[in-house]
Amino acid sequence: xxxxxxxxxxxxxxxxxxxxxxxxxxxxxxxxxxxxxxxxxxxxxxxxxxxxxxxxxxxxxxxxxxxxxxxxxxxxxxxxxxxxxxxxxxxxxxxxxxxxxxxxxxxxxxxxxxxxxxxxxxxxxxxxxxxxxxxxxxxxxxxxxxxxxxxxxxxxxxxxxxxxxxxxxxxxxxxxxxxxxxxxxxxxxxxxxx
Amino acid sequence: xxxxxxxxxxxxxxxxxxxxxxxxxxxxxxxxxxxxxxxxxxxxxxxxxxxxxxxxxxxxxxxxxxxxxxxxxxxxxxxxxxxxxxxxxxxxxxxxxxxxxxxxxxxxxxxxxxxxxxxxxxxxxxxxxxxxxxxxxxxxxxxxxxxxxxxxxxxxxxxxxxxxxxxxxxxxxxxxxxxxxxxxxxxxxxxxxx
Amino acid sequence: xxxxxxxxxxxxxxxxxxxxxxxxxxxxxxxxxxxxxxxxxxxxxxxxxxxxxxxxxxxxxxxxxxxxxxxxxxxxxxxxxxxxxxxxxxxxxxxxxxxxxxxxxxxxxxxxxxxxxxxxxxxxxxxxxxxxxxxxxxxxxxxxxxxxxxxxxxxxxxxxxxxxxxxxxxxxxxxxxxxxxxxxxxxxxxxxxx
Amino acid sequence: xxxxxxxxxxxxxxxxxxxxxxxxxxxxxxxxxxxxxxxxxxxxxxxxxxxxxxxxxxxxxxxxxxxxxxxxxxxxxxxxxxxxxxxxxxxxxxxxxxxxxxxxxxxxxxxxxxxxxxxxxxxxxxxxxxxxxxxxxxxxxxxxxxxxxxxxxxxxxxxxxxxxxxxxxxxxxxxxxxxxxxxxxxxxxxxxxx
DNA sequence: AATGAATGAGGCTTCATTCAT
DNA sequence: AATGAATGAAGCCTCATTCAT
Numbered sequence: 001x002x003x004x005x006x007x008x009x010x011x012x013x014x015x016x017x018x019x020x021x022x023x024x025x026x027x028x029x030x031x032x033x034x035x036x037x038x039x040x041x042x043x044x045x046x047x048x049x050x051x052x053x054x055x056x057x058x059x060x061x062x063x064x065x066x067x068x069x070x071x072x073x074x075x076x077x078x079x080x081x082x083x084x085x086x087x088x089x090x091x092x093x094x095x096x097x098x099x100x101x102x103x104x105x106x107x108x109x110x111x112x113x114x115x116x117x118x119x120x121x122x123x124x125x126x127x128x129x130x131x132x133x134x135x136x137x138x139x140x141x142x143x144x145x146x147x148x149x150x151x152x153x154x155x156x157x158x159x160x161x162x163x164x165x166x167x168x169x170x171x172x173x174x175x176x177x178x179x180x181x182x183x184x185x186x187x188x189x190x191x192x193x194x
Numbered sequence: 195x196x197x198x199x200x201x202x203x204x205x206x207x208x209x210x211x212x213x214x215x216x217x218x219x220x221x222x223x224x225x226x227x228x229x230x231x232x233x234x235x236x237x238x239x240x241x242x243x244x245x246x247x248x249x250x251x252x253x254x255x256x257x258x259x260x261x262x263x264x265x266x267x268x269x270x271x272x273x274x275x276x277x278x279x280x281x282x283x284x285x286x287x288x289x290x291x292x293x294x295x296x297x298x299x300x301x302x303x304x305x306x307x308x309x310x311x312x313x314x315x316x317x318x319x320x321x322x323x324x325x326x327x328x329x330x331x332x333x334x335x336x337x338x339x340x341x342x343x344x345x346x347x348x349x350x351x352x353x354x355x356x357x358x359x360x361x362x363x364x365x366x367x368x369x370x371x372x373x374x375x376x377x378x379x380x381x382x383x384x385x386x387x388x
Numbered sequence: 389x390x391x392x393x394x395x396x397x398x399x400x401x402x403x404x405x406x407x408x409x410x411x412x413x414x415x416x417x418x419x420x421x422x423x424x425x426x427x428x429x430x431x432x433x434x435x436x437x438x439x440x441x442x443x444x445x446x447x448x449x450x451x452x453x454x455x456x457x458x459x460x461x462x463x464x465x466x467x468x469x470x471x472x473x474x475x476x477x478x479x480x481x482x483x484x485x486x487x488x489x490x491x492x493x494x495x496x497x498x499x500x501x502x503x504x505x506x507x508x509x510x511x512x513x514x515x516x517x518x519x520x521x522x523x524x525x526x527x528x529x530x531x532x533x534x535x536x537x538x539x540x541x542x543x544x545x546x547x548x549x550x551x552x553x554x555x556x557x558x559x560x561x562x563x564x565x566x567x568x569x570x571x572x573x574x575x576x577x578x579x580x581x582x
Numbered sequence: 583x584x585x586x587x588x589x590x591x592x593x594x595x596x597x598x599x600x601x602x603x604x605x606x607x608x609x610x611x612x613x614x615x616x617x618x619x620x621x622x623x624x625x626x627x628x629x630x631x632x633x634x635x636x637x638x639x640x641x642x643x644x645x646x647x648x649x650x651x652x653x654x655x656x657x658x659x660x661x662x663x664x665x666x667x668x669x670x671x672x673x674x675x676x677x678x679x680x681x682x683x684x685x686x687x688x689x690x691x692x693x694x695x696x697x698x699x700x701x702x703x704x705x706x707x708x709x710x711x712x713x714x715x716x717x718x719x720x721x722x723x724x725x726x727x728x729x730x731x732x733x734x735x736x737x738x739x740x741x742x743x744x745x746x747x748x749x750x751x752x753x754x755x756x757x758x759x760x761x762x763x764x765x766x767x768x769x770x771x772x773x774x775x776x
Numbered sequence: 777a778a779t780g781a782a783t784g785a786g787g788c789t790t791c792a793t794t795c796a797t
Numbered sequence: 798a799a800t801g802a803a804t805g806a807a808g809c810c811t812c813a814t815t816c817a818t
Contacts, residue, residue, distance in 0.1 A: 017208075022809085031783045187334065227795085494595075538737070543736060580773060613805060614789085618789060620802090790808070791808080
């Protein structure tokens with residue numbers, strides 16, 4: 001639907017408050033009226049898009065986490081590969097979700113965070129489900145170690161994502177990113193595993 | 195200056211685009227005219243504030259990095275203490291800088307990023323200046339290891355900052371945060387140092 | 389018909405201009421199209437409702453005036469009883485008619501006033517038909533005296549109607565109003581009759 | 583002020599809700615912005631106009647009630663003369679006040695009624711202040727009799743006002759109205775006074 | 777007979793900026 | 798240096814009405 005595409009782009013680019021419904025209807029080539037015929041107001045449109053985006057990605061992402069390896073580094077590698085694939089297949093949706101996640105506007109922050117928390121709990125729950133903790137060194141503080149691993153992965157992801165914004169050959173870059181990820185995982189593995 | 199305080203708060207709370215010059219003049223109890231007499235337009239005001247904030251913090255922050263220990267973990271601990279102290283002494287300035295750093299509005303994003311990059315380069319340069327790399331395990335990839343350490347520190351900082359937003363006893367919380375930081379540094383130290 | 393009920397309420401509450409066809413179709417649970425299929429436009433709907441309301445009340449009201457007493461005070465008492473009864477049996481219709489009568493919107497004012505005038509002439513005609521004027525004091529200006537009586541009755545009616553808006557026990561209040569009416573009629577009777 | 587004139591006319595003609603701020607600025611030949619620079623919103627403009635109108639009339643009306651005769655009919659005659667004079671000197675203000683008094687829009691109804699009640703209490707208080715009730719017939723129910731008188735005066739006033747709307751020679755009509763008022767007062771006087 | 781998608785003008789309000797004083 | 802009146806575009810949203818199905 002033209003509305004969905006246009007508004008996702010607008011929200012992803014400018015955030016909730018600065019996104020302009022005028023701009024959306026112009027980009028979608030629809031009339032002012034029809035936008036508010038389908039969506040009661042800006043907020044409802046935004047939250048609908050969020051739910052729509054989550055639903056679209058849910059299968060492709062969570063569905064595939066099930067069969068992952070019990071080695072946490074192996075699993076993180078798989079997850080990263082999935083994420084990159086999704087980023088490639090639904091770039092607008094992914095970008096919108098990221099923007100929504102970091103949305104600061106009070107009007108929607110609360111609603112998004114509620115949805116986000118459920119999602120993250122479910123998501124992180126799956127990520128760290130059935131992990132074989134016996135592979136870690138004896139005596140190590142596993143809870144904090146996993147936090148460190150998580151922060152490292154996120155840090156890497158954010159840095160690489162930034163680079164992608166100006167990329168012109170996405171497919172190639174995805175491969176490079178994945179390849180560049182391994183050395184970091186190796187360091188972590190050697191340091192934290194037996 | 196009342197203008198500076200009022201506009202910093204406004205920008206920090208609402209971001210660049212949604213900050214209202216009307217609100218600023220109301221809060222600063224000045225006239226519309228004088229604001230645009232001193233600052234040609236909203237953008238110039240914003241960038242002035244950024245430079246002002248950076249200048250204010252520069253001394254307190256960078257000035258003290260010089261004498262820091264050559265043990266990277268010791269140094270990171272000191273830096274974190276400095277940051278928390280600054281956050282306590284200039285909360286508005288700190289908040290404004292953070293908001294400016296994550297500002298997404300196209301109109302100022304470019305200018306801020308340019309300044310940010312210089313700052314970060316200088317900042318990170320100092321953070322990792324004169325570090326004694328011989329303390330690290332033999333054969334470890336030092337560059338990437340330091341990145342992992344950085345991401346971990348940042349991850350911790352972001353998580354704790356989120357908590358601070360709803361705090362009512364800041365001084366006490368600062369101490370708790372610093373105390374809570376050590377276990378993570380310990381894990382990293384044991385894993386990466388000889 | 390659901391359309392009639394819904395639109396009467398809407399017009400009665402908000403007046404002609406602010407009544408919303410959107411609200412009407414929502415309340416009537418019909419589609420936008422069918423409303424404008426039956427009624428060319430808002431104005432036609434409004435005027436139809438008016439005629440419908442008048443037709444509905446005509447019988448119940450005018451029909452019963454015929455057999456009334458020739459004593460004007462007795463007749464006014466009966467009329468008031470009828471009015472109250474109608475107000476109780478068709479409150480929406482009555483309210484709509486009142487609102488329509490005082491409608492100020494230029495678009496329909498003219499049409500309503502034309503209908504209103506005919507109605508009033510016919511109505512007042514009947515009210516004062518076959519009245520026994522010989523009961524009045526000699527020498528009194530009967531035309532003006534009857535005007536005074538009319539204004540008094542209307543003044544009383546308006547005041548009591550205002551009270552009814554916040555009533556929770558209508559049936560009881562109707563009785564009280566009728567009972568409270570008599571002292572006024574007595575005063576008028578004693579003053580104007582022989 | 584052009585704003586005051588233009589908005590009074592607009593509100594008087596169309597009521598609160600249907601009055602258009604666009605129409606006001608067009609008629610006043612000002613910009614959209616300046617209207618909302620002076621008045622925070624439509625409601626505040628409306629209530630300001632109300633207070634302004636009341637203040638303007640207060641002196642001319644209430645100020646002169648003081649020295650009135652203690653004969654209620656004489657006093658009513660004077661009041662009517664004052665009202666007509668005011669209607670002639672400030673027709674827009676008078677019309678606006680009448681419209682505001684009958685305003686039904688929920689948004690302002692409450693505020694207007696609060697102000698109205700104070701005004702009416704003060705107004706009616708003065709009207710019936712120091713009236714010589716000993717002039718009434720013995721045994722008559724004075725409270726209700728005065729209500730009847732009031733309703734009669736109001737009924738007459740409303741009827742005559744309606745006529746004035748289409749008048750082209752106001753001054754002459756005022757005289758005619760006042761002259762036409764006397765016969766009614768005479769009837770009431772003869773009937774209710776000793 | 778009935779639906780609801782579609783339109784675009786108009787609703788109130790806020791905006792950054794200018795300018796005469 | 799300082800005021801605040803003035804502008805008009807743009808903000809979100811609602812409106813009555815039309816039309817293809």
